[in-house]
Amino acid sequence: MHKFRRAIFKFFDPTHTDSGASRVFNFGMLVLIFFNILAVVLETEESFYSRYRVYFYYFELFSVGVFTVEYILRLWTCTEQQKYKSPVLGRLQYALSPSMLIDLFSFLPFYIPLGGMDLRFIRAVRLFRLFRLFKMGRYSQSLNKLANVLKSKKEELVITLFSSVVLLILASSLMYFIERESQPELFGSIPKAMWWGAVTLTTVGYGDVYPMTLLGRIIGAFIAVLGIGLFALPAGIIASGFASELQKQKLEQNICPHCGQDINTTP
Amino acid sequence: MHKFRRAIFKFFDPTHTDSGASRVFNFGMLVLIFFNILAVVLETEESFYSRYRVYFYYFELFSVGVFTVEYILRLWTCTEQQKYKSPVLGRLQYALSPSMLIDLFSFLPFYIPLGGMDLRFIRAVRLFRLFRLFKMGRYSQSLNKLANVLKSKKEELVITLFSSVVLLILASSLMYFIERESQPELFGSIPKAMWWGAVTLTTVGYGDVYPMTLLGRIIGAFIAVLGIGLFALPAGIIASGFASELQKQKLEQNICPHCGQDINTTP
Amino acid sequence: MHKFRRAIFKFFDPTHTDSGASRVFNFGMLVLIFFNILAVVLETEESFYSRYRVYFYYFELFSVGVFTVEYILRLWTCTEQQKYKSPVLGRLQYALSPSMLIDLFSFLPFYIPLGGMDLRFIRAVRLFRLFRLFKMGRYSQSLNKLANVLKSKKEELVITLFSSVVLLILASSLMYFIERESQPELFGSIPKAMWWGAVTLTTVGYGDVYPMTLLGRIIGAFIAVLGIGLFALPAGIIASGFASELQKQKLEQNICPHCGQDINTTP
């Protein structure tokens, strides 16, 4: 029994990636989650849903089955880790870890009896399955790497976001002051003008709100030219984060092929 | 008395950040300023303001009280600094420093009697409180770091801005020449065409102005493809500024490979 | 005969670029393909096409002739390569290589008899000539370099694209939930809301779809501010790819500081 539990634990463990079966399982789970999300997205298209309702139901049954079995097995085998050694307390502690909670919430709503419930509530519960997206974090290295880069550039991103909000408030207040009288419906208060500010500074520019007075256009153009640099910063910061992350990996084993010494140190 | 003054001075001094109380105070001021800005923003929403007018008033009273006390204490303790040693002249000099003027203007308008004044003037004075945003510079390291990066990349940003203006004028003049006759209201003069130029080159593209003639569309597409690179430059420049700022911090303990001494110190 | 075949083979071989005639031929083919594409583009303008129909036909005849002759010569001379030495099997193998298939498809449709065919089918076949664009890859170093950069940054680009899709689904689902009732036609299902999501997160912002409820605008602004960084990432990643590609070229004659040998060669 112990051996079996250990085998299953190793199977789930992402650090034992040398096993081919483990890698196939990881990829399979990613695909399953992807189709789950696709199902949630397509179910909201009423005409499509009503036609294939049965298939959606069977697919949901299958998915919840897989997720439930995986959850139980993980809970059962977690005692193999030193950290969660205790059969009861360790398992409880493990069940309260973020990734296990995400796993739990991704299939639990299915077991809640919804008979006689409000239709809108049922629909909201259905949407709740989008939560399964976060399960992807367990299997996808891509999302983990992005998360690492975001973490390493946390400070710069916070600075940028904070400055962006300050700029947004200043720009919107200015525009409110200028355009208030000519377009009271769209610029009648600072919160209203902030919709213009957000749409302009992100350069989305839907075209539902824009300055119409001469002064408003001059100031608006100035704000746009000066401000978009700040709102476009995050992309540049994250890109340089990727670049330095990669460089770090490469510099780790930079050894001269002739003499076997590190090329980054001087003799 | 001297000891007390010195203690208060140290409390305000951002270089003595080892004190926990100092850090709590800094954070508290940031939060207070944030809610002040929120209040100014929400007050412009007439229906909301009229309902909670009393609370807005009490919050303003409290804020101005805190700001006034802080201002007086700062002015009183500034003589602890060698620079502003003289009790009268030193204090006057300190009061005229930019950050103290910002502090002063952030609460002074409250004490101006506005009874019998024009309502529009009162509203403008109310908006003036947005000025308190600039007080944030004193407590927020984020804004200071961004300011440092902008300063270090000043030259490139000036080059970019100057070139952008030159491009904007050229593009708008060209478009004015092409679209003048088919859309006299929107492209009837170069200043008018510059609204199109600003909206297009920043890629905001509201959709209120766009070329309609065949030639105008061809040239407009060319200008967009070639020009947006210039207007998007600031983001890239600032991002690389953040990257090199960080690198500089890391290189601080760089050692010369010839003599083994720190290259950043002078002998 | 052998000598002649070898001469033609060398003429086509891009690694023997020292020959001036070879370079002229390469450039000439690029120009010919460019005018072919231009022809396909202009032919779709009905009024223009019907007027110059004859010239379009003669140009097509000439182009197909050149492409056919080039194809036959390449097939004939490929046996000069060790890899495709066998007269029959080697040639067959060569004919099935991607670039030769592209070459074949770029002129083959011309020889298919279309008399009595559906006009729409003929039009689709005409558009098929855009396929000749891919022939450019053979002669243009620019496209090859871009392809190299994209390959070297493949991992980051996949991460970004994957995260973008995840964000798009989350943002659109949220917006569907909020705006569903006020704009059922535009936000009536998640797939419909994804059109808003794509248009907003890429900052295109046509203005045909945008949130109208207060909550929708607040959440929409948040999504835009936070999300555009992710969608703008590829540009930053590719740009840094170009930068490091160039650096690599410069580092090609790098010498190990310990033993003085080139670090890029293996002993």
Next chain:
Amino acid sequence: MHKFRRAIFKFFDPTHTDSGASRVFNFGMLVLIFFNILAVVLETEESFYSRYRVYFYYFELFSVGVFTVEYILRLWTCTEQQKYKSPVLGRLQYALSPSMLIDLFSFLPFYIPLGGMDLRFIRAVRLFRLFRLFKMGRYSQSLNKLANVLKSKKEELVITLFSSVVLLILASSLMYFIERESQPELFGSIPKAMWWGAVTLTTVGYGDVYPMTLLGRIIGAFIAVLGIGLFALPAGIIASGFASELQKQKLEQNICPHCGQDINTTP
């Protein structure tokens, strides 16, 4: 006379920037050109022009005077340079250099008698004064630095531009094929569809053209997500050009302050 000519030559010479008068002159010329451009821009605003017609005329007289005198002095003193030593042939050669031709064309149209000419022609001649913008290149270091960066990144920019055009053609052809029937006026030919392509891929998104069919929206979203990276590349490339330009300047004199040796070489 010779001494006087040499003094004037040195005054104009940008490499003798130690002279304060020279720097003042340079800055003055930049300001004069700026106001010239402003005049051209404002003159197109008919109501404004007709009111201040006289002032515009006097300013033009003054500017042309300054430009003419500068041109003559430059032509007279150019023989101080070894290159243009010959009094006649040297001066002719100098007069045909690009910057001297720009100078000439910036004031020559003023001397052309326009009496009895077509009003539209006169207007075009007036606009021609925008040409004076290019005179700025002589006095502005900003524009020169940008030009240097663009030159150093010429290859990457050409690659990007070329690939962008290829993508634009492919995307527009695809969209023409899909949307042709539902929106014949906007997508009725590939050149028409290219207006959509340019507006979308640059993320301007005016909103006058967008896909309306389901397939068109799906493909359009894909094109936007994948394509905007390419069109946003130039900004990233130019930004990294600025960064490496600056680094080059800094690395030129990187000497250890302790031992006086170059820190970039190994012992």
